[in-house]
Amino acid sequence: MSSIRPFARLRLRHRGTAACRTRVAVGAAAAALALTAFGSFPGQASAAAGVQHLAVPAYFNPSDAAGSGFWTQIDQAGSGVGVAVANPSNGPGSAVDSGYASAVDAASGAGVKVLGYVDTGYFGTTGRTTRDGRTSVAAWTAQIDADVATWYSWYGSSGLAGIFFDDALGDCGTGNAHVNLYTGINSTTKQAHPGAFTVDNPGSPAESCYASAADVLVMFENTYSVYASWTAPDWELNYANPDKFWHLVYDTPAQADMDNAVALSKQRNAGYLYVTPDNLPNPWDTLPTGAYWSDELAKAGAAGSGGPGGGGSGCTTTAGSGAITSYSACASADTAVFKATFNSSESFHHVFVNTDGNTATGYQLPAPSASPLGADYMIENGSLYRSTTTGWAWAAATPAPTTTVSGSTYTWTLPLSALGSPSGTQQVEFNAGSAYTPVVSFSAS
Numbered sequence: 001m002s003s004i005r006p007f008a009r010l011r012l013r014h015r016g017t018a019a020c021r022t023r024v025a026v027g028a029a030a031a032a033l034a035l036t037a038f039g040s041f042p043g044q045a046s047a048a049a050g051v052q053h054l055a056v057p058a059y060f061n062p063s064d065a066a067g068s069g070f071w072t073q074i075d076q077a078g079s080g081v082g083v084a085v086a087n088p089s090n091g092p093g094s095a096v097d098s099g100y101a102s103a104v105d106a107a108s109g110a111g112v113k114v115l116g117y118v119d120t121g122y123f124g125t126t127g128r129t130t131r132d133g134r135t136s137v138a139a140w141t142a143q144i145d146a147d148v149a150t151w152y153s154w155y156g157s158s159g160l161a162g163i164f165f166d167d168a169l170g171d172c173g174t175g176n177a178h179v180n181l182y183t184g185i186n187s188t189t190k191q192a193h194p195g196a197f198t199v200d201n202p203g204s205p206a207e208s209c210y211a212s213a214a215d216v217l218v219m220f221e222n223t224y225s226v227y228a229s230w231t232a233p234d235w236e237l238n239y240a241n242p243d244k245f246w247h248l249v250y251d252t253p254a255q256a257d258m259d260n261a262v263a264l265s266k267q268r269n270a271g272y273l274y275v276t277p278d279n280l281p282n283p284w285d286t287l288p289t290g291a292y293w294s295d296e297l298a299k300a301g302a303a304g305s306g307g308p309g310g311g312g313s314g315c316t317t318t319a320g321s322g323a324i325t326s327y328s329a330c331a332s333a334d335t336a337v338f339k340a341t342f343n344s345s346e347s348f349h350h351v352f353v354n355t356d357g358n359t360a361t362g363y364q365l366p367a368p369s370a371s372p373l374g375a376d377y378m379i380e381n382g383s384l385y386r387s388t389t390t391g392w393a394w395a396a397a398t399p400a401p402t403t404t405v406s407g408s409t410y411t412w413t414l415p416l417s418a419l420g421s422p423s424g425t426q427q428v429e430f431n432a433g434s435a436y437t438p439v440v441s442f443s444a445s
Contacts, residue, residue, distance in 0.1 A: 052265070052300040053082025055216075055246050055272035057284035058114075061088070063099030070287045071103045075110040080297035083199075083216075083246075083272060085164045086155075087117035091147050096154040108159025113197050115164040116151030120144055122169050123181050137181065148189050162197030163189055165214065170202030172209040182213040199246065208235040211244065216272060219245050224252035224261055224275070228402050232268040242271035249275045250283035255292050256399070256415045262299040263335040263413055264402060273300055299334075323435035326409070329428040329442040334416050338379065340430045340437070341409040349410055350431040351379040355422040362387040363394075365429060369436040373429050377419050379412050 056074060060067035074081050084107055088097055104114045121128035121143075124135035130143045148163055165185065169178045182200055189196050200210060201218035210217055219236055220227060227249045236245055247270040249261045258275045265273045275296055278286050288296060318327055327340035338351045352365060352375035359374035378385045378394060382403045385394035401414040416422060430437045 051302070052242075052262075052271055052273050054080055054274050054297065054300055055083035056081055056085070056274050056287070057087070057248070058084040059087050059282060059284035060286065061099065062103035063097070066286075068099075068103075071107065073287050073289070073293070074112060075106050077110075077297055079111060080301055081112050083113045083115060083197075085115050085117055085199075090119055091117060092150040092154060101155055101158045104155050104158040104160055108161065113161035114155075114159065115162045115197065115199060116148075116155065116160055117164050117166060118144055118147045118151070120165050120167050120169075120182075120185070122167055123178075125169065125178070128167070141181075141185070144185050145188060148185075149192070152193050156193070162193075162199070162215075164199045164201065166201045168200040168202040168206075170204055170206035170210065172207050176209060179207075179209045179213055182210065186214050205233045205236065208233075211235075211239075216244060216246050218248060219270070221248040222250070223279075224249050224257050227261055227264065228257075231404065232270075237269050239269060242269045245270045246272035247274075249273075251277070251279040253277040255295060256417055258288075258292060258296055259299055259334050260399075260402065260413065260415055262296065263337075267337075267411075267413065318437070318440065320437060323432060324430050324437050327430050327437055327440065329426070329440045331416065331426070331442050336414055336416050336419065336442075338412045338428065338430075339409065341407075342432045343408060344432060344435065346432040348380055348432065351412060352429045352431060353377040353379075353419060354427040355419050357424065357427075360390075362390065363392065364390050365431075365436065368434060369429060369431070371429070371439050373427060373439065375429075379414075384414065384418060 054077070058071065058074065060070045062068050062071045071084075074084050086100055086104060088100055107114045121130065121140050123137050123140045124130075127135060129135050130139045132139075132143075134140075144165075151160060151163065165182065168182060172179045186198050186200075189198060197216075198214040199216040199218065200206065200214040201221070203218065203221045205219045206213075206217045219232065220230060222230075227247070232245075239245070245268075247265045247268070249265075252258050252261060252275050258277075261275045262273060276283055276286070276288055277292065278284070278288075287293065319325060320327055323342065323344045325341045325343060328338070330337045330339075340349075340351075342349055352363065352373055354362060354374045355376045356362070356374075359372050362374040362376040363378065364372040365375065374390075376387050377397065378387065379401055382400060384397045384400055386397040387393070388395050397418060399414065399418055401412040401418075403413075404411045419426075425441050425443055428440045428442065430440075
């Protein structure tokens with residue numbers, strides 16, 4: 001197989017948070033923690049994906065031993081894999097390939113939509129040239145249409161389900177000039193091949209004008225470290241159908257981070273997802289294996305905790321009043337989500353968690369809290385700490401929660417393993433300044 005260019009992975013414009021580093025003070029209960037400025041994230045999901053399907057950039061040659069094994073792995077995933085992208089050579093290649101024909105046929109028979117890779121080259125707007133060296137929109141349109149026709153000519157009878165348009169633009173353009181280009185190739189493809197399933201991949205969030213430009217839009221393609229603090233655009237978060245969106249997350253070697261990425265993708269309303277430990281220069285030339293792969297299939301396929309503060313097991317939401325309102329604590333099999341709205345101006349926002357069920361151990365919450373709680377862990381703004389005594393003494397813990405802020409509403413998401421993998425009923429209190437909520441209980445199974 002010729003050298004394959006990965007998806008548009010370096011183009012994502014990331015809106016991140018300022019680094020949040022903490023110096024833990026050990027002493028009286030009134031001692032404060034010294035923090036750098038805590039960044040905010042606009043936007044919060046009002047819609048959220050539940051059951052998802054993996055959508056895999058299958059950039060491996062089915063005629064190779066390793067590649068054949070990966071394609072078989074996709075076939076054996078049952079309904080867990082919804083989409084796979086075939087890519088012999090940044091497109092259909094120079095000749096029909098019997099290995100790909102067999103792979104498309106087998107995957108299609110297993111219920112997977114196999115899409116053919118087509119490079120759109122930003123329609124030449126960035127200076128990219130077609131294979132014959134031209135940059136005009138007309139030249140790119142002709143090459144795109146020819147590649148689509150070739151894919152269907154060679155692999156249509158094997159069950160090809162549609163086309164993946166890579167290197168896509170994501171801005172509307174003046175007078176919608178850019179989005180009209182993608183609406184055009186989408187229409188042409190569907191007219192020539194009724195039922196064709198189409199995907200646009202700008203590698204970063206497309207503007208809402210693209211909602212009708214393809215069946216699915218790849219709104220994120222980058223590393224887990226970027227994804228952990230990334231914010232999806234409001235139109236994605238509020239869109240009624242999560243299957244419009246696909247997130248691609250690479251360089252995620254830790255299985256716990258993969259689990260967190262799946263939970264985050266559901267909060268961010270992505271119906272399609274793929275997370276891999278693979279990394280540059282081509283993160284799409286292997287598949288995860290073993291427990292990582294089976295766990296990813298299971299987590300994506302579970303309804304899970306869904307949107308912030310909702311779903312999951314043992315989820316309690318309280319309207320509250322005064323300084324802290326709309327607070328909740330939720331857990332899925334491996335993820336905890338805490339959410340609260342803070343209605344007063346305070347520098348520090350806390351979640352105190354009792355994980356061992358013993359109010360005599362861990363930090364003893366002071367009055368005016370109605371309960372000592374016995375907090376074994378504390379989230380403060382964007383950091384996680386473990387209690388070391390019954391007083392104000394804390395040790396930094398990892399991983400830090402993924403923290404989003406919309407107005408005065410904070411949402412923290414972290415793997416249950418960060419809290420010592422608790423089981424049974426846990427207890428939480430939210431705090432800011434002198435305000436404490438009543439104890440909230442939630443179940444971790």
